[in-house]
Amino acid sequence: MKGKLIIFSAPSGSGKTTIVKHLLSLNIGLAFSISATSRLPRSIETDGQDYYFLSPEEFKQKIGKGEFLEWEEVYADQFYGTLRSEVERLRNKGIHVLFDIDVVGGVNLKKEFGDDALSVFVKPPSVEELENRLRNRDSDSEEQLQKRIDKSEREISYASQFDYILINDKLDIALKEAEERVLVFLNLAK
Numbered sequence: 001m002k003g004k005l006i007i008f009s010a011p012s013g014s015g016k017t018t019i020v021k022h023l024l025s026l027n028i029g030l031a032f033s034i035s036a037t038s039r040l041p042r043s044i045e046t047d048g049q050d051y052y053f054l055s056p057e058e059f060k061q062k063i064g065k066g067e068f069l070e071w072e073e074v075y076a077d078q079f080y081g082t083l084r085s086e087v088e089r090l091r092n093k094g095i096h097v098l099f100d101i102d103v104v105g106g107v108n109l110k111k112e113f114g115d116d117a118l119s120v121f122v123k124p125p126s127v128e129e130l131e132n133r134l135r136n137r138d139s140d141s142e143e144q145l146q147k148r149i150d151k152s153e154r155e156i157s158y159a160s161q162f163d164y165i166l167i168n169d170k171l172d173i174a175l176k177e178a179e180e181r182v183l184v185f186l187n188l189a190k
């Protein structure tokens, strides 16, 4: 049996990474789809673990060779993409693959994989709270932060195209809800 796809999308700062890390810690046969990006690593990020960090030229070469299942210029001059080889390698071993990708990528993957994919939109309680979280995370320059906030309203308008909207207000409740949804999707619920 081929592995399934579990897709988390949302505006930056909504809590996708936090939720995805929690799901990985459950040890239920999930693996993270490591994306490629042309943005610079944050101080806490490791190449080959959080992302494959590529130069813009390397990224464009891979686009040319058709190596991406999907890719987006999520912010101006910042490319992000899912490597076909990464996903197939895992799925062929029966491993379910978890994605943390932008809303357009999430909608595209769901369209391509249909019932083999569960797509979840993570919604912050408000844009003000999203800004607080991005500021507290303290991982982006003021300019980067502004780009992320400016984009969030348009991103939120994609929510209805997902299988399920998960509101991340109280973290413990959101983690439990994510866990339950995934277990049901994988037929692992007791």
Ligand code: ADP
Binding pocket: 010, 011, 012, 013, 014, 015, 016, 017, 018, 019, 133, 134, 136, 137, 168, 169, 170, 171, 172, 174
């Ligand atoms: P994303 O991957 O969507 O950009 P992160 O998972 O990095 O978001 O979360 C953004 C910041 O908000 C992080 O510092 C994280 O610890 C924090 N955070 C996540 N969920 C909550 C929550 N429910 N309440 C408060 N802070 C949260």
Ligand code: 5GP
Binding pocket: 009, 010, 011, 012, 016, 035, 036, 039, 070, 071, 072, 074, 080, 081, 082, 100, 101, 102, 103, 104, 105, 106
């Ligand atoms: P960040 O820079 O905060 O890690 O990610 C910025 C945005 O890019 C997030 O919305 C994240 O989900 C998205 N992203 C990460 N990897 C991919 C990918 O492979 N494809 C697409 N389309 N978006 C991605």
